[in-house]
Amino acid sequence: MARSVEGNVGLGLPAIGMSHRASRGRRLLRLARTKPLGAAGLAILLALCLVAAAAPLLAPHDPYESISGARLLSPSLDHPMGTDNLGRDLLSRIVYGARISLLIGVIAGTLGTIGGMAVGLASGYIGGSLDNILQRIVDSLMAFPGLILALTLVATLGPSLRNVLIAISVGAIPGTSRVIRGAVLSVKEEDYVSAARALGAPGWRIATFHILPNVMAPVLILASVAFGTSIIAEASLSFLGLGAQPPTPSWGVMLSGPSRRFMTTAPWMAIFPGLAISLVIFGVNVFGDALRDVLDPRLRS
Amino acid sequence: MSDYWMKRRVTRRSALRGAALGGVGLAGAALIGCGGDDEEPSATSTAGGPSGSATPSSGTSAPSTGDVNRGGEIILTGGDLQKLDFQATISTPTQNASSLVFSRLVRYDPYSDANTYSIVPDLAESWEVEDDLVVFHLKQGVKWPNTEPLNGREFTAADVQYSYERVATDDAEFVHAYKLDPVASIDAPDDYTVVMNLARPAAGLLSDLASGQGMGLVPREIIEADGNLDTRWVGTGPFMLEGWEQGTRIRFVRNPEYHEDGFPYVDAVEWRFITDASTNLANFIAGELHYYALPSLEALDQVRSSTDSQVTTSPNLGGTHKMFNVRPDGPLPELADVRVRQAMNSALNRQDLLDFVVGGDGNIAGPVMPPGYGRWALSPEEIAELHGENVEEAAKLMAAVGLESLTVPHDYANTSSFSEDEGPIMQQQLARVGINLELIPEERTVYLQSQVDGQFTFQGIGMGGYPDPDNYLYPVFHSTGSKNYGAVSDPELDARIEEQQGILDEDERVEFIQNLDREWKNYLYRIYTVYPNTHQAWNSKVVNPFNYKGWDYRGLQAVSLK
Numbered sequence: 001m002a003r004s005v006e007g008n009v010g011l012g013l014p015a016i017g018m019s020h021r022a023s024r025g026r027r028l029l030r031l032a033r034t035k036p037l038g039a040a041g042l043a044i045l046l047a048l049c050l051v052a053a054a055a056p057l058l059a060p061h062d063p064y065e066s067i068s069g070a071r072l073l074s075p076s077l078d079h080p081m082g083t084d085n086l087g088r089d090l091l092s093r094i095v096y097g098a099r100i101s102l103l104i105g106v107i108a109g110t111l112g113t114i115g116g117m118a119v120g121l122a123s124g125y126i127g128g129s130l131d132n133i134l135q136r137i138v139d140s141l142m143a144f145p146g147l148i149l150a151l152t153l154v155a156t157l158g159p160s161l162r163n164v165l166i167a168i169s170v171g172a173i174p175g176t177s178r179v180i181r182g183a184v185l186s187v188k189e190e191d192y193v194s195a196a197r198a199l200g201a202p203g204w205r206i207a208t209f210h211i212l213p214n215v216m217a218p219v220l221i222l223a224s225v226a227f228g229t230s231i232i233a234e235a236s237l238s239f240l241g242l243g244a245q246p247p248t249p250s251w252g253v254m255l256s257g258p259s260r261r262f263m264t265t266a267p268w269m270a271i272f273p274g275l276a277i278s279l280v281i282f283g284v285n286v287f288g289d290a291l292r293d294v295l296d297p298r299l300r301s
Numbered sequence: 302m303s304d305y306w307m308k309r310r311v312t313r314r315s316a317l318r319g320a321a322l323g324g325v326g327l328a329g330a331a332l333i334g335c336g337g338d339d340e341e342p343s344a345t346s347t348a349g350g351p352s353g354s355a356t357p358s359s360g361t362s363a364p365s366t367g368d369v370n371r372g373g374e375i376i377l378t379g380g381d382l383q384k385l386d387f388q389a390t391i392s393t394p395t396q397n398a399s400s401l402v403f404s405r406l407v408r409y410d411p412y413s414d415a416n417t418y419s420i421v422p423d424l425a426e427s428w429e430v431e432d433d434l435v436v437f438h439l440k441q442g443v444k445w446p447n448t449e450p451l452n453g454r455e456f457t458a459a460d461v462q463y464s465y466e467r468v469a470t471d472d473a474e475f476v477h478a479y480k481l482d483p484v485a486s487i488d489a490p491d492d493y494t495v496v497m498n499l500a501r502p503a504a505g506l507l508s509d510l511a512s513g514q515g516m517g518l519v520p521r522e523i524i525e526a527d528g529n530l531d532t533r534w535v536g537t538g539p540f541m542l543e544g545w546e547q548g549t550r551i552r553f554v555r556n557p558e559y560h561e562d563g564f565p566y567v568d569a570v571e572w573r574f575i576t577d578a579s580t581n582l583a584n585f586i587a588g589e590l591h592y593y594a595l596p597s598l599e600a601l602d603q604v605r606s607s608t609d610s611q612v613t614t615s616p617n618l619g620g621t622h623k624m625f626n627v628r629p630d631g632p633l634p635e636l637a638d639v640r641v642r643q644a645m646n647s648a649l650n651r652q653d654l655l656d657f658v659v660g661g662d663g664n665i666a667g668p669v670m671p672p673g674y675g676r677w678a679l680s681p682e683e684i685a686e687l688h689g690e691n692v693e694e695a696a697k698l699m700a701a702v703g704l705e706s707l708t709v710p711h712d713y714a715n716t717s718s719f720s721e722d723e724g725p726i727m728q729q730q731l732a733r734v735g736i737n738l739e740l741i742p743e744e745r746t747v748y749l750q751s752q753v754d755g756q757f758t759f760q761g762i763g764m765g766g767y768p769d770p771d772n773y774l775y776p777v778f779h780s781t782g783s784k785n786y787g788a789v790s791d792p793e794l795d796a797r798i799e800e801q802q803g804i805l806d807e808d809e810r811v812e813f814i815q816n817l818d819r820e821w822k823n824y825l826y827r828i829y830t831v832y833p834n835t836h837q838a839w840n841s842k843v844v845n846p847f848n849y850k851g852w853d854y855r856g857l858q859a860v861s862l863k
Contacts (some may be wrong), residue, residue: 086657247725265599
């Protein structure tokens, strides 16, 4: 009976009353031993967060400042990643670019996940015509590859970081809603839901307090995937000129425009932002794979 | 700067005019040819072709027709044409390509140095200029191609009349009409004489007619049959259009009936539509292109270090200007106050812009005349004095206007790497005086439309090179100018522009223009920062390369390959 409020059933985790902190720590250690790649991915993402948070401390220069006499300098002690065609320190721009990536990853990932949860929950629990309408809309949106959908939305709204955030969030909703809807359809037939209904609980309360906690398991996976794909999508859209605009130090912006013009004379302008993006993509992919491996078997059981 | 076009004083003016209007054209032409002892020589008839004595440019010269390796094809690169009807479009690729197929009355000598715009004959062998008319004498025996519906007929004065009357229309589509504003009417008293009756003296008219922009001479029969020139291109130029694959290339083959014997030397010219600078540079270095206007100093270094290309470097006539929208009901009414524009102008450090944006490869812009204008422009010392950074003055001006801060949207075409690079630097510089420059790159069609609609605030606008100051001042700044996108309406400036149009003495006109330059801070409807140098690079296999200028690739007729 307490299962419905504990929220741990779907995960097959120990019931409330045991030492969560200790069991969580043990689980993490087990993860690191059995999934070293996943641990590496997690470390990369944590490093991203750390770099983003500590940007003012880590960046040796103002990322927007053009330093006199420093145009197109190759990597050196003064400028470890070199400078660009406008004399700006690349290391500083890479560090501050992490903030943009993190910002987009967290906000767009969260909004997309929450939006998907809301749609999936409403669609699965209420059912009927609403379910039909919502799922037909989701079908239409899922017919587009995610980046194309985001690209279309940004092209309509206008290029800016804000609109990229909106577009990526909207793009994440259909996939999330499908997963949540499936879980809701399964959970809403459980006895405790029927019992709550028989006791006269209103629909919103049943959905919020009895169903939602029991469909949270896949949300963790979806959120982590959304975080990673949002970062990649932002870099892609900014590279295409639809996201962050110059002189914003977004990695995607840094990879486009001048870095291509100076590819043969100043390749570091493209190498370092490219490496940063590649590293994050790698981290997201391997961490997401490890997370699925750890959590999915528990869901099946 | 270019030699000024020459004029010839006719002592029997009334006889000349009477002959032209009365239809006794042949007798009038004979009278002109006979001229008295005190008359100066007729307007330059220096031919750019094989039989003349063309003025050689630095390192190049028009060859004789004897010992030349004929055949082969020239490969160029550039943007795609938006449409073929060059009289009804501003598109630079269209204008450039049209210069191969369509002749003009006069043209710029491609063999003078890159910043000298000598005017030489094309289909007009000679001409006379007065305050109220210009008379052109056409080359005889020039034929249209022997294809329907022209059937190889002779080119006549009626073709000139038709061509320019088509351009000089109120239809907004014909964007080059402003060049013929001074022309009240055009007469063709006989097959080889064209008389342009002027509404006002026009010091820059001949320069406009020589321009490759919209001034080609077109076939009436084709336009009447098709309604436009968008389907068939048939002209009297050295090449004929073979085919246009949109998005890929446009190709021309030699015109076997070209009126200049012995030309062209090559069999074909092909333009490939590749706009990516890195790709073009790689292709040029690999020998896949015969000509490339190098986009940067870095590109020049690479070409010099890895090829034996022939490169000519010269100051630019054109560049990217910053245009204010000064409409009283415009998006930012504060810009209508000259003190705000002065503040923005004074806050800029042009040396930094030169160093960062183009790596020092160029010149600091003058107040209005580009450095490539030669004697028309002010000296670098005077420019530094008039145009230097003065942050203190800028701050005082902002205070005088009562503005602590001002957000100024700055839009530009997202294809302009110059604006993309310049924007952040200007942003930092203007921030020192409380001006927040908001950078807005726009898709090109949106950007172009915003100029026409007046939907911009402070825009980076690319302007080509105009050899004569009037070719630029009048359309851009006169209240009736067709390129006056900023809605400038300044009676004092109008009067000055009109005054210089009537000054036919070059020295006097140079001084007038320079004074306007010195006093430009009183107007500042556009501001200018830096002009990158141009670097014209030719493949080492090319013999007799020329200096591209004024939307004119006609020099390709005398280019051959080793």
